Amino acid sequence: MRASIDMVLAPDDTAAGIGRTSDEPDEALVARVRAGDVRAYALVVRRYNRRLFRIARSILRDDDAAQDAMQEAYIRAYLHLDTFRAPGNFAAWLARITVNEALMRKRKDQRYTPLDAAGTDDERASGGSLAPASESPEASAGAGELRRLVEAAVDRLPEGFRTVFVLRAIEQLSVEETAACLGVPETTVKTRFHRARLLMQQALHAHVEAAGREAFDFAGPRCDRMVAVVLARLANLPGRR
Incomplete structure (x- = not known):
């Protein structure tokens, strides 16, 4: 993965089709990124943006903080992509990195509660989209x-x-x-x-x-x-x- 991450934001991304989604399996996209096709990573980001935002937002309860955590999680995942072992659950791997990043940020804010301690069997139990055109x-x-x-x-x-x-x-x-x-x-x-x-x-x-x-x-x-x-x-x- 020698190509620079800056290539993801290169001026010709739109012409290269980077704004579109892809039906390629995660493993195929990962293989492309590992081979140096950094633009393929934009397809990964687009595919998982909503899920990772929801995950980070559920921990941090702040839209801006969640987006910061997402961005850092994507960078960390890219830099450590060689540690992902295919075949494997890439979505879960990426989600776990996001969870860890969000929890680390929460620790820094001194409002951290360990995820594993947030409810056991005996413990207390005590993002807008446009509406379809047909909707009034x-x-x-x-x-x-x-x-x-x-x-x-x-x-x-x-x-x-x-x-x-x-x-x-x-x-x-x-x-x-x-x-x-x-x-x-x-x-x-x-x-x-x-x-x-x-x-x-x-x-x-x-x-x-x-x-x-x-x-x-x-x-x-x-x-x-x-x-x-x-x-x-x-x-x-x-x-x-």
């Missing part, structure tokens, strides 16, 4: 509010539960994959995920009940449009000249 503004706003409620509830989970919940429920990883990412036993993943789901249900229950009272609302622009349409049709009825 009201539906889009409602979806955005629901997302914010879920994100806030996730942020309030104990750290060990929070990271497991993000990987299992949001990233849809299996128990085995989550355990590999976090370096904890599968039984621990199952226990923490179960506890996290219970805590999420409790946290969101009151919001769901309140939202239910406002369900299927018909106010604002939709109400105005209906009034205008009805009045226009009434004005055109026979005998209404």
Whole structure:
């Protein structure tokens, strides 16, 4: 891997297709990077950006700090790519580097709680995307509010539960994959995920009940449009000249 990391940001990246995603398996991309094709690493970064952001964000609970941790994790992974043994779970390897980087940054902030100590069987249990074009503004706003409620509830989970919940429920990883990412036993993943789901249900229950009272609302622009349409049709009825 003699090529400079600066090549990833070379001016001709767009022309080289670096802005696109790839269907190549991780192992093929890793092999290309090891052979000196640094631009292939941009495809790795694009592929795992969302997952690594969610992982780092679940630990640091700050968008900027999570992005800093992601960036450092990508650089560390690149510099130590020769230590990755294929065939292997590259996604889990990269996730583990991100977890370690985020935890190290949290230690420096003196707010660190060891991941392995963040919930055992007997312990207490006590990122916007554009809406589809077919969604109405009201539906889009409602979806955005629901997302914010879920994100806030996730942020309030104990750290060990929070990271497991993000990987299992949001990233849809299996128990085995989550355990590999976090370096904890599968039984621990199952226990923490179960506890996290219970805590999420409790946290969101009151919001769901309140939202239910406002369900299927018909106010604002939709109400105005209906009034205008009805009045226009009434004005055109026979005998209404």
